[in-house]
Structures are given as structure tokens and as C-alpha cells.
Amino acid sequence: MTPDASPMRLGVPVKLLSDPALKANDARRWQSGPHLRVSLEGLDAILDALDRLNIRMYRMSSDLAPYATHPDLPQFHGQVAECAADLAAIGAKARRLGIRLSFHPSQFVVLNSPDPVLVGKSIADLASQAEMLDLMGQGPEAVLVIHLGGAYGDRDAARARWVETWERRLPAHVKARLVLENDDIRFDAADALWVHQRTGVRLIFDHQHHWCLNRSGLDLAEAAGRFLDSWPEGVRPKIHFSSPRTAMKEVKRKVEGTRRQETRLLAPLLTAHAELVNAFEFAHFLRLLPGRVFDVMVEAKAKDLAVLRLRRDLLRCAPDVAARFGLGAAEEQAAAALLEEAAE
Template sequence: MKSKPLKLGFPVKVLGNPALKSNDARRWQSDPHLRVSLGYLDEIFDYLVKHDIRMYRMSSDLAPYATHPDMPQFHAMVSDSAADLAAIGKKARELDIRLSFHPSQFIVLNSPDPNLVRKSIWDLASQAEMLDLMELGPEAVLVVHVGGVYDDKDAARQRWIDTWATLPEPVRRRLALENDDLRFSCADVLHIHEYTGVRLIFDHQHFWCLNPENLDMRDTVEKMLASWPSHVRAKVHFSSPRTELRQLTRKSRKTGKNEIVNVAPVWTGHADFVNPFEFTTFMRIAEGLEFDVMLEAKSKDLAIIRLRPDLLRYAPDVAARFGLTAAQQQAFEVEEASLLEQPA
């Protein structure tokens, strides 16, 4: 049986239509609510379908203040919105939109501070509850990083393993662990998987930024994809590094006045768009492997809208894996022009 085409997705903010909001961002004094966020999400789904994008990362602030320790008036927000979550989840399934969360950097499961760990687990449990109430399949995951090193990397890694056993079942069922660019490499998350069984997310840019073990990319991708159940399609993250010269305003040590200085790029930074040649190279290295791709470019949905015609032009073999055909080339180019060439 022929496999379904691979999917391309983007996170949270829609740049092709700035009027679309990703969540209810009002302050607590205005009584923000998950139901308002779900109304915004419904409109985003319509935009995704219009542009044939079938993968999306929802805002981690979808349920505002739902786990704020000092605001109990918001704590029942998720359960009170069960019917609304079920409705939006049904729409996502009918439209074949793959959804996920990527909780904030404040979610740390390996902290030596037990209070921070408890708060992190609460946040994850709330987001897992939303995915369950939306009745989404096992492909809808919560993506996290290992956390901090805290002066002892081995101990920090072990704390994550120890915390795993304390997680509520819905969190363990939904959790996925990603390699990062500064602290915990693919080798580290593979080690954690060995002791926990947690699913793994391969991040291409992070792999290049942090691979002290000199792992082979193809072999590493295969091992990380194998951490997923055989009936669930894995996903990976892809972004290109920023390459442009940056200009920053700094205070001069000599004069005490502000001055503009040129600064070289930092390779952990994400580019606005995806370099199609880097993407093609990666996809050819991973030939024969099945996974959806979350693009973490700063231009969000516009990066997908630009990449699709680029793949058809430069790498038809890769384009075919995403279900793209030569007959779509002109339509994609018109779409790109309409969204990228409008006045700023």
C-alpha cells in the first residue's frame, strides 16, 4: 500500500495573514479563556486548508493562566471547555491536520528544584488533557528538551530519567524529547530513550550545532525515528541557520555612547526561510525513511509557501515525497507572489 505524502508544518504564528491570532493573549484582568483561543484556532485551520498546509504547532499559551499557581479561577478552564475541544479536534481530524504542542523553555523536567519540576508536570498534564479532549491520535505530541546541565550533565540526564517514572500516564503517552543545540545531543536523548522509551524528535540544525560524539546523520535519524511506535509517523524539525551580518546597538566602553556595531551570525539562530539545497540534501540522506517535517523558520507559514515551488524547481524527487507535482508549480508561484510580494 502506497504511503501518504509527508507533511510540512510550521509553529504558532501565521505571517501570511497577520490578522489571525494564535491564542487569547489578554491579561488576566480581562478574563482570557481557552474558548476564545479555540475560536482563533478554528480560523487558523481555515487558513491552513486554503494553503494546503496539514501540520501545525499550537501555541503553548492556548489555555491562558490555566496552571498559574496564584490564579485558581482559571484552573478549571480546560475541563470546562471539553465540548469546544472535542469540536475543534473533530475539525482537525476531518481536515487531516496534524497538531502538536512545544511547551515553553520554562518546562524543565530535570531541574534539581522539585517545585519547578512539579509545576512543569502540571503544565504538561494540562496540555496533554487538551490533546486528549480533542481526541487526537498518538501523532499529536508534547515536544520538550532535556533541560539544564546544572554543572553535572550526567546527573542532569539521570534526573530526567528518574522524573519520567513520576509523570502522569497522559503525559508519558504524549511526550517527545528533542535534541538541542547547546547542552544535550542526539546521543544524550538516545541514552534517555534507552531507559524510558520516550519518543525522540530529530532536529537537523541542532544536530549540526551539537554532535560531539560525531554520530552519523543517517544512522542517527534512523535510530530516533525507531523510537516511535511502528503505527505512528514520526516527525523531525528542520531549519536553516541565519547567515546575514547583524547590526546591533551597544554602548561604547570608551565613550559611553551608543554605537552601531557589526556582529557575525550565530549558527544556532534560525533563518527566515529554509535553504532548499540544505533541505534537499537532508531529505536525500534520509531517502526511504518516513517522517513529517516541522519547519522552524522565522517566516513560519511563508517558509512552506516558498519551499514548495523551490523543491519542484530544484529537487522534483524530494517534492514528490511531499505529494507535490509539476502541475502545481504555477499555482505555488502565484501563491508565493501574492503573500511575499505585497507591500510591507
């Protein structure tokens, strides 16, 4: 089966709220001796849960191998190699279940910093996560998603440093996995395309980020299409989708000079993610890209519950879009049951 023959996938990052007992990684502090092997036991259970939910894309925790590259804790540096067989087994299971895997390294992974030490630490993190994907036997769809980084007072110079790091310092196995996402504060879609033209790095289009930051005024569908075109033929692209938070937030503050507290309402930031995805907004965006095949990582606060709700909503209000994800009555019934259970 070719990559474009199967339905498009909706993905979930890291945590599953439908089963809070599931652990995305071994989160113990270093004094307790956490290990990748423990994280993989949790990942194995998560894959089973994803299979039951019929969710076929998952972003693994960036802390899957705890302290694996920490410069002051060398006792943890060998755990990826120690778990080669375990990684191969979990990768085989993901392939058998048709679950696409990825990493999104932390905000501290910065390739365009003027500090070469920070860049070196960032490359070490990327190399470790790329090695895990390699040992899992994952194909080119399994990627490491990062942002351009900081502007450091000169956006053009910062972009150029990213290109220089790619050309001079990144190992081949990292380049093979790395993809670049437009962000919502510093570097927009045009910046990511500029880097792609000079490096060939694949691009991840983030829908909410594009609305938050689009200095060049790129048309939404045009920008998304150009990002999708950055992927080679035969490798399915993916995008990120979330809706902005709209609910007001209640904040209690002490009244100066008294013991009283007052409650104030604060408007949400446009960059904040909502708990769920607006299905109307999602369907409209998908209809701007007819005939295009790609997977969608749903970056909503409600995680897998948001995916289930989106599937149900699409079946009701946008069956043409639901069909692109292979959704039917069985998915609607399963989603309704799980959402009802979660609400109790």
C-alpha cells in the first residue's frame, strides 16, 4: 500500500486523558534512577490504548529517555543503546498497529543560538531522539519537529545561523528526521520557507501559528500547500492544528491594603490552545486543500478526548471531511461512549 492509499490520520501528543493512569515517560528524578526501559513499558500500554481508540498517530514524550544527554549525569548516557532490543520491539508494534510516531523536542533545543555550547547540547538531544527512531525501525514519516529558535535581536542573522548549523554541524541521521515548524511569536511561514529553500528541510504547517504570526501576508491555503510540497514524493506530510482559547479566565487577586480578594476576568491570549478543536474551522481549512493527503496532529488541551470529539463533530457537520479520515458510524458511536464516560 502506498503512503497515500490509507486514510488521513488524526494524532495526539504525549498524554491520554481518557486513561490518566497511562504514563508517557519515566518522570522520576535522577536520584531514583529513571530509565528508558520504564518509559517504553508505558509507551507499550499507550500504543494499546491508541489502538482501542483508533488513533493512528502519536507524539512521544521528549523525555522518553530521561537525562540521556545531561552533561552532568553520564550514568544515563548509555540507556538508548542498552534498550536497542526494546526499541526495536516497540517500533515493530507501532508499525503493526499503523501508528505514526514522532518527537517534538523541548523549547530548550535551539539550533540558531549564538552560544555554540547551547547549540551543541541541542544537537545532542536531537541525535539521541533520532537514534531512538532509527532503532525503532521507523520510516521517514517519523520526524523530529522543532522551531527556528530565538531572534536574538536580529531575525535575519538568526535565520542564517540556523542554516549554518544545518550545513556544518548536524549529523546525517538528524537531518534525515528533522522538520521545521512555523511559530507564533518570532518566525512565520515565510521564514520557514526561506530556510527550506536553502537547506531542503521539510516543513510542518501550524494553522494557529499562521493566524498569530504572518508578517508577509501569505495566503493560508498557499502557505499550507507550499509546506506540504516541501515533503518528498511518497512520504506523507503532516500539519499541526489547534483552535485558540476563547474562554475568559477568572483570577483572584488580593486588594491592596486589605485582606479582601477580588475576582477579575482576563481575556485569553490568541496563542493559547483551546481544550477542543473548532470543527467548523477545521473543516473549512481542510476544504481549502482538496485532494491533498496529510496527517493532522491535534494540539488541543483535551488531548485524545479532543480527537474523539472532533471525529464526532466532523461526522455530524462535515461528512466530506470525515471521509478523508476514514471515519464512519462505528467511530461516532465509540467517540460518543468515551466522551460520555469521561464526563461522568
